[in-house]
Amino acid sequence: MNIDKSLISGSTAMMVLKLLSEKDMYGYEMIEVLRERSQNVFELKAGTLYPLLHGLEGKGMLTSYEKDAGNKIRKYYSITRQGRKLLEEKKGEWEIYSKAVASVLGIVPV
């Protein structure tokens, strides 16, 4: 999918938090799930995700732990209560924002 990259801004953290609100995941898994769930619209790059995860962890939104997966050690991330609170905030903002865009574009709210 060829969406202008500059449109995809700020919402990445929200979507990562959403995924982790459902179950613990490791980084690479998030990239795949995000691609599937968005019907290939979001092709999140590793160079975007890992610094983002580290940042969210540093702010106490996530915690991480290593888990042995057969032959590999994967780094799993878990959302904190604070992270869930942030997710709710971001979701609220997203609704306000997307409705405002629709309003400017003259798209009738369904």
Place this chain on the structure above:
Amino acid sequence: MNIDKSLISGSTAMMVLKLLSEKDMYGYEMIEVLRERSQNVFELKAGTLYPLLHGLEGKGMLTSYEKDAGNKIRKYYSITRQGRKLLEEKKGEWEIYSKAVASVLGIVPV
């Protein structure tokens, strides 16, 4: 309105083009109309708008002319055919993008 600034990215050009697709406007007017139409969600800053307008003009998406408004000289912008084409593209991208976000968030498409 206190929307996370980082959410508002890339869509500004699209909204400016939309306004100009309806009628010619001067910069300050766009800031006001955008604020009204978005129910105060978008408070576009002059420091964002003017460089954006110059950029779009440089790319041939807009043309400008000066018009005497009583006692002030205002700089009006007019969308070009190319600009209208870009607007249609951006609108299509916006729809794809916002639907993908809704899909990830588990918001049922209405």
Place this chain on the structure above:
DNA sequence: TGACTTATATCGACCATCTATATATACTTA
């Protein structure tokens, strides 16, 4: 007179994302 609004413009800073690069293992296929 002073504060605020209208109006346009530029500069430096910030931040999210990208590309490129690095490292290491596992699987596939010629």
Place this chain on the structure above:
DNA sequence: TAAGTATATATAGATGGTCGATATAAGTCA
């Protein structure tokens, strides 16, 4: 078995959109 691809995490540097601060200048209003 060698090469290529996928899995998996990570960092550095570049790009680009937006912001705050600042500048200028004219009009409005108390």
